[in-house]
Amino acid sequence: MSVIEKAPAKINLGLDIIGKRSDGFHELSMIMASVDLSDYVTVSELDQDDIIVESNSCKLPLNNRNDVYQAAVLLKQKFGISKGVHIVLDKKIPICAGLGGGSSDAAAVLRALNTLWQLNLSWDELIEIGFEIGSDVPYCLKGGYAFITGKGEIVESLETNFSAWLVLVKPDFGISTRTVFAEINPGTIKRVDITSLKQAVLANSYDDILRFMGNSLEDISIARRPEIQKIKDRMLNSGADAALMTGSGPTVFAVCRNERCAERIVNAMRGFCKEVYKVRIL
Structure with missing residues (x-):
């Protein structure tokens, strides 16, 4: 079996x-x-x-x-x-x-x-x-x-009907989660308003989700690998509504309101990185 x-x-x-x-x-x-x-x-x-x-x-x-x-x-x-x-x-x-x-x-x-x-x-x-x-x-x-x-x-x-098109871009290097966490300084790390983000997700509010998205680990990983910021910038310049690193990195995802926007970002990123994926939130 x-x-x-x-x-x-x-x-x-x-x-x-x-x-x-x-x-x-x-x-x-x-x-x-x-x-x-x-x-x-x-x-x-x-x-x-x-x-x-x-x-x-x-x-x-x-x-x-x-x-x-x-x-x-x-x-x-x-x-x-x-x-x-x-x-x-x-x-x-x-x-x-x-x-x-x-x-x-x-x-x-x-x-x-x-x-x-x-x-x-x-x-x-x-x-x-x-x-x-x-x-x-x-x-x-x-x-x-x-x-x-x-x-x-x-x-x-969380019960929500929120959905969006995403473009995931994985650069050709990895980042150790353990070593990123070792660099955390709770006194200076960037904070994210998760309570407001949770409310935005439950309300299916696209604009508020973009407003409150964030990642406390992003600055640490970008300081190590500035390529992550370059990916974010290229996504935003290509029309993404938002761009954010996921986890401890190095993958960055672009958020798009429609598939046409996502296709434009895919085309912009394929000459920049090998691993590019157009996906939907399940």
Whole structure:
């Protein structure tokens, strides 16, 4: 028996760093949304007690350094599963891009194994397990629009009909999330009004969403890689209504009211970067 799960990419419409917690983690406040750029994960049961990961991407580790491998190990250990599993990753989401591809893949494996092994885990139980893998995994288990707080483990789904065309541009370098967070100075970091952004999303207000979008990590990543600012500027000069880095970068997304605008930005960016994607918010 096999289970196939879709693993959508995510963007941060808003990312605010509130401060550092006593446990060493940062207190987060974020608005995330899923987009229609997705990996596909196929999970099949094996008779032998082994975990085998395959992928169409040569850039991925296929061992315990991969989040999907860790997801399978966690469930096997927690529930004493003696059977093995074969995981095939069909990668479409750029790697090390700030788009949550690895977290979404891990979440897809947790959902698939919950079905395959008939574990009957609740969303809260899956979220608790997912957080052991990474702070974006709890969100990726459900996806959609969500308000995320705490260390990433508190996820509130948002009911909204808001949609827009986006253009995602991934430059040909990656950025380490861990090292970006190490540079955060809570006293000087740019703050984002997540409360107002949340209200704008719930009200389906395009103009207010653009007004309150922001990313506290953007200045840190741009200081390291000024190319990110150049991408933003080119998008805005090509007619984007807004442009913002997602996560810790380096991917930047342009927001467009209509597809014609998005096509214009795609054409402007294709000679500038190799990885350019026109997508919709799901």
